[in-house]
Amino acid sequence: MNEMQGDIRGMKIAVIGGGAGCVAFLHHFVDLIGCLEEKFIKIKVYERRERVGPGLAYQEDCDSVLLNRGALTMFASGDDLSTFSAWIRWKMINNPDMRRLVARGLSSVYADRPLFGSFLQEFLSETHVYASKKGIDIEFVNESVVSINKGVSADCVFVATDNRVDRFDYVVMAVGNLEPSDIYGLEKSECYVNNPYPLSGRLDLWNSAGNICIIGSGLTAVDVAVSLKKFGYRGRIDMLSRCGLLPFVRGVQGEKHVMRYLTEEAIVNEARRSGEVLSLRKVLRLLRRELKGVGEDWRRIFRIPKGAKIVLHSELQESLGERPWQKVLAATNDIIELVWHKLSLDSRRTVFKKFYRSWMACRAPMPRSNAELLYKMMESGQLRVFACSPCFDLSSGSGVICGCLGEEGRVNYDYVINATGSGRWVRSERSSPLVWQMLGDAMAVEDEFGGVSVDFDTASLIDGRGVPDERIRVIGHLTSGTYFFVSSLEMVARKAHLVAEQMARNINYCKMLRGSTDEKARSEVVV
Numbered sequence: 233m234n235e236m237q238g239d240i241r242g243m244k245i246a247v248i249g250g251g252a253g254c255v256a257f258l259h260h261f262v263d264l265i266g267c268l269e270e271k272f273i274k275i276k277v278y279e280r281r282e283r284v285g286p287g288l289a290y291q292e293d294c295d296s297v298l299l300n301r302g303a304l305t306m307f308a309s310g311d312d313l314s315t316f317s318a319w320i321r322w323k324m325i326n327n328p329d330m331r332r333l334v335a336r337g338l339s340s341v342y343a344d345r346p347l348f349g350s351f352l353q354e355f356l357s358e359t360h361v362y363a364s365k366k367g368i369d370i371e372f373v374n375e376s377v378v379s380i381n382k383g384v385s386a387d388c389v390f391v392a393t394d395n396r397v398d399r400f401d402y403v404v405m406a407v408g409n410l411e412p413s414d415i416y417g418l419e420k421s422e423c424y425v426n427n428p429y430p431l432s433g434r435l436d437l438w439n440s441a442g443n444i445c446i447i448g449s450g451l452t453a454v455d456v457a458v459s460l461k462k463f464g465y466r467g468r469i470d471m472l473s474r475c476g477l478l479p480f481v482r483g484v485q486g487e488k489h490v491m492r493y494l495t496e497e498a499i500v501n502e503a504r505r506s507g508e509v510l511s512l513r514k515v516l517r518l519l520r521r522e523l524k525g526v527g528e529d530w531r532r533i534f535r536i537p538k539g540a541k542i543v544l545h546s547e548l549q550e551s552l553g554e555r556p557w558q559k560v561l562a563a564t565n566d567i568i569e570l571v572w573h574k575l576s577l578d579s580r581r582t583v584f585k586k587f588y589r590s591w592m593a594c595r596a597p598m599p600r601s602n603a604e605l606l607y608k609m610m611e612s613g614q615l616r617v618f619a620c621s622p623c624f625d626l627s628s629g630s631g632v633i634c635g636c637l638g639e640e641g642r643v644n645y646d647y648v649i650n651a652t653g654s655g656r657w658v659r660s661e662r663s664s665p666l667v668w669q670m671l672g673d674a675m676a677v678e679d680e681f682g683g684v685s686v687d688f689d690t691a692s693l694i695d696g697r698g699v700p701d702e703r704i705r706v707i708g709h710l711t712s713g714t715y716f717f718v719s720s721l722e723m724v725a726r727k728a729h730l731v732a733e734q735m736a737r738n739i740n741y742c743k744m745l746r747g748s749t750d751e752k753a754r755s756e757v758v759v
Contacts, residue, residue, distance in 0.1 A: 242273070242274065243272060244275075244402075245274070245276075245401065246278065246389070246400040246402070246404070247275060247276070247277045248278050248377050248380075248391070248405045248407055248666070249278070249406040249408050249708075250277050250279025250284035250287060250406075251285070251286065251289060251408045252289065252308060252724060252725075253406035253707045253708040253724050253725075253728055254287075254404075255285055255352050256707075256721075256724060256729070257406060258275070258370065259355070259356075259359050259728075260309070260729045260732035260733070261736055262362055262363045262366060263732075264732055264733060265366060265368060266366070267367060272367060274368075274369045274371070275368065275369065275370045275371070276372075276391075276398060277372050277373065278393070279372065280375060281374070282374055283353055285353035285354075285357075286346075286348075286349030286350070286352050286353055287408050288409060289409065290345045290346065290348045290349030291345075291346070291349055291429070292349070292430065293431055293432045294344075294432040294463070296458055296459040296462045297346070297459065298342045298343070298345065298455075298599050298601070298602065299343055299344070299348055300342070300482065300596060300598055301342070301482075302339050303317055303342070304485075305339075305485065306343070306721070307721075307722070308352055308355050308725060309725060309729075310725040310726040310727075310728060310729030315355065316348065319351045319354070320333055320338065340484070340485070373393070375393040375394065376393060376394070376666075377391055377393055378394060378665065378669070379392045380675065380704070381673065382701075382703075386703075389402070391403060402703050402705070404705050404706075405704065405705065406706075406728075407664065407667070407708070407710060408708060409653075409655075409708075409709045410663045410664050410667075410683075410709060411426065411427060412426055412652055412654060412655050414426055414650065415447070415652065416622060416624050418624060418626070418632065418648060421626050423632050423646060423648055425650060428456050428649050435460065436463075438460060438465065439460075439465050441465075441646035441647050443467060443470070443631075443643060443645045443646055444645060444649065445472060445622075445632070445648045445649065446469060446470065446649050447472055447473070447622065447648065447649065448472075448650070448652040448653065449472075449476060449478050450473075450592065450596075450651070450652070450653055451598060451653070453471050454606065455651075456649055456651050457606060458602050458606065461605060461609055461614075462605075468613075468615075468616070470616050470617075470618060470634075470643065470645075471540075471616070471617045471651075472620055472622045473617075473620075473652075474589075474621055475589050475590070476540055476619025476620070477543075477589060478540050479593050479597050480547055480558075480593055480594050480597040480598075481544075481548060481550075481551040481599075481603040482551065482555075482597040482600065483552075483558055484551075484554045485554075489526070489559035489560050489562065489563040491522060491567070492521075492522065493525065494518040494519055494567060495567065496567050499515075499567060499571055499574060500570075509575075510571065510574035510575050510579070511576060511579055512575060512576075512583065519533075522560055523556075526557070526559075527556060528560070532557060533557070533561070533590060534590050540610070541610045541611075544603060544610065545607060547603060548603055548607060551603070557594075558594075564595075565717070565720065568717050569688075569715045572715065572717075573688050584681060592719075622634050628644060631644045631645050632644070632645050632648045633645070634648075654709055656683065656713075657682060658678065658684075670684075671684070674696025675695055675704075676695065676696075677694060677695070679713025681712065681713035681716075682712035683709065683710040684706065685714065686700070686705075686710075687700035688714055688715075690731075690734060691705045691706055691707060691731050693705070693706050707724060707727045707728050708727075
């Protein structure tokens with residue numbers, strides 16, 4: 233009863249993190265709330281950076297850091313896929329650079345990430361204005377959240393920074409990516425870079441190096457290598473990863489594929505026959521049929537090719553046209569969360585052990601322009617890609633020595649750059665001080681497959697007792713263990729939409745209840 237009375241008086245919501253997930257949530261939430269009176273809803277957005285909207289992923293950086301999807305398919309809404317392209321067309325009226333983008337064709341243009349960050353910032357500003365007109369008060373706090381705690385009666389949540397503690401009815405955690413893991417214990421070396429972003433502040437320093445080692449060979453590694461080259465770097469670059477597999481190359485983007493076999497209905501039916509638990513074998517059977525239907529071989533996705541240069545050359549040839557298998561994988565966005573949720577525990581472990589890296593190389597391909605530049609670097613001998621488990625030696629007076637490169641023997645690197653991407657787990661305070669505190673206080677529990685455990689249907693944070701807390705919702709990278717594929721903004725925006733819908737439904741109910749309570753009070757006065 234006390235909780236409901238608090239809701240009737242007004243609603244206070246905290247959003248932790250001011251990146252793309254926050255932008256998507258606020259957009260949908262404000263859109264779903266009817267016009268209010270007396271500032272019924274107050275929202276505080278906590279973001280330590282001065283610019284709210286871009287977050288870490290789309291912050292100010294060099295223009296060599298590209299989106300890995302065409303501009304036509306980038307958006308910040310879970311149900312409107314034209315928001316970014318519409319913004320570009322609007323901006324092109326007074327911006328020659330935007331006119332050139334449009335002239336090249338937005339379906340095939342890979343805009344730089346800082347440009348998308350500017351779009352997010354303006355999109356958020358429009359949402360802010362719209363919210364104000366509806367009677368929703370949004371305040372931006374440029375501070376880091378250091379702790380989150382529940383009230384004594386569990387009817388509220390307290391959010392603390394170094395300077396303040398505020399009480400809220402609901403919290404939405406959209407903290408973005410975790411810090412990369414220092415897998416090889418190199419943090420004591422001055423030559424080691426744990427997180428390369430933003431690149432723009434580091435390229436000048438790296439440019440004088442003779443040898444640079446990049447740990448990893450995924451999209452982050454591609455960003456680093458391409459940016460170094462475009463900035464004029466003349467030294468040698470070695471990419472070291474356990475599989476030595478570069479991302480595949482995105483082909484021409486055509487019409488969206490409509491699933492015929494790997495459908496939600498088929499997944500539900502297969503799971504029902506097996507007691508609501510799905511085996512990986514059954515999923516692969518459906519995927520094989522889907523790929524066969526477009527003339528593709530399913531083994532393409534899970535093979536680990538030998539020789540990065542040979543594979544990249546082949547990829548460049550094949551990416552000149554449409555690639556049906558890529559459209560099939562893109563269409564899995566509609567069912568991949570359900571598949572992962574229904575898979576048995578053993579099947580999920582098998583996915584991570586055997587298939588995850590090759591899946592991501594196929595599912596998150598790189599733009600052709602980046603692939604062309606990488607191939608030129610490999611042709612000239614400037615770039616090499618090794619499949620190995622690096623073994624580093626810090627005993628050298630300068631640089632870091634790696635001794636696992638076969639015939640090459642030991643190589644002394646001037647810089648070692650961690651490009652393995654965001655960490656999946658919070659294994660130390662360095663990964664995320666806030667999440668580390670919440671794990672320590674049993675407000676959250678670690679998910680075996682990444683991030684923290686959340687309820688599948690509501691994205692509510694699960695606490696140390698195994699109980700979902702609907703007052704704390706989580707979207708984005710922290711939910712990777714529950715939803716599997718969260719590195720796509722499309723998936724983050726969809727989940728932000730879901731959370732916004734559920735919260736708006738509850739708040740609209742509270743408004744109705746408040747209205748009935750006010751009417752009763754008025755009738756009592758009349759009597």
